Amino acid sequence: MSLVTDTVPHESASRSDTPRADADRQTPACSAVAKWLSAHDFPDTQSRSIHGMTPLMLAALHGEDHIVAALLDEGACVGALDDGGNHALWYACLGGAPAPILRLIGAGLDIDHANGNDITCLMQAAASGRVEVMWLLMSLGASDSLVAPDGRNAFDMAADFGLQLFLTVGQLREAKRGSLRAADRHSAELTQPGTAGSVLPDSAPR
Template sequence: MALLLDAAARRRADGQRLPHADEGLQAPARSSVARWLSAHEFPDVHSCSVDGITPLMLAAMHGEDRIVAALLDEGAPVSALDDNDNDALWYACLCGAPGPILRLVSAGLNVDHANAHDVTCLMQAAACGRVDVMWLLISLGASDSLVAPDGRTAFDMATDFGLQLLLTVDRLKNAMRESSRFADDATSRNLAH
C-alpha cells in the first residue's frame, strides 16, 4: 500500500480554506472520482504519494481526460509539483493524450515550466521521440528556443533521438543480414551432406 500524505491536513495547518464537501461536482461525478481515488489509494484530491505524485498527475499520466476534468472540478491543486518539480502537464505529456494536455494548459499550467533538472515538457517529448506531443505543445505556445543544462534545445534532442533510432534500425538490418547469411550457409552445408 502506497504511503500517502494528507494534503488536506497540510492545507488546514497553513490556514487555507478547504472546499466544502458539497462544492464542485454533482453527486454521480463525485462518486466516480471517489471510486477512482480509492482504487489508486488516494484519500482525497489533495493528497499525494511519497514521490509527490498527486491524483491529477496520475490521471494525466494515464490519459484519463474525464478523470482529469472531474479532479479539476473537485478542486485538485492544478499547480502542484512532485518531488522533481514536475507538474501534471509533464505527466500528461508522457502519455501524449491531447485531451489532458489541452485541459491542463487551459487550467493555467505554464507550457514552458522547467522541472528540477531544467527540462521542459517540450524537451522531454523530444528526447522520447514524441513528435505528436512536440507539435501540440508548440501549437500551445511552448518555446522551442529554451536550452537544457547540456546546451541542447528540444529540436536538438529530437534530432539526437532520430539519429539513435536510425542507428538502431541499421544495426537491426545488419543483424538480420548476418542471420540470413548464416541460415543460408547452414542450409548449403546441410544440402551438401
C-alpha cells in the same frame, strides 16, 4: 383553508427537491472520482503517492481526461509539483493524450515550466521522439528557444533521438542480414552429402 393547505406543501416540496436534484446531478461525478481514487490507493484529491505523484498527475499520465476534469472540479491542486519538480502537464505530455494537455494548459499551468533538471515539457517530448506532442505544444505557444543545462534545445534533442533511432534501425538491419546468412550456411551444410546430420534412407546400401 383548503387552498392554503394545498399550496404550502407544494411550495415546501419544490424547495426541498431543488437541493436533492442538485445533489443527484453531482453524485455521479463525485462517485466516479471516489472510486477512481480508491482504485489507485489515494485517500483524497490532495494526497500523494510514490515520488510525490498526485491523483491529477496520474490521471493526466493515463490520458483519463474525464477524471482530470472531475479532479479539477473537486479542487485538486493544479500547480502541485512532484519530487522532481514536474507538474501535471509534464505527465500529460508523457502520456501523449491531447485532451488532458489542452485541459491543464487551459487550467493555467505554465507550458514552459522547467522541472528540477531544467527540462521543459517540449524538451521531454523531443527527447522521447513524441513529434505529435511537440507539434501540439508549439502550436499552443511552447518556446523552442529554451535550452537544457547541456546546451541543447528541443530541436537538438529531437535530432539526437532521430539519429539514435537511425543507428538502431541500421544495427537491427545488419543483425537480420547476419541471421539470414547464418541460416543459409546451415541449410547448405545440411544438404551436402556426408556431412554430419545427414540421414540415409532405409533402402540405401550400407
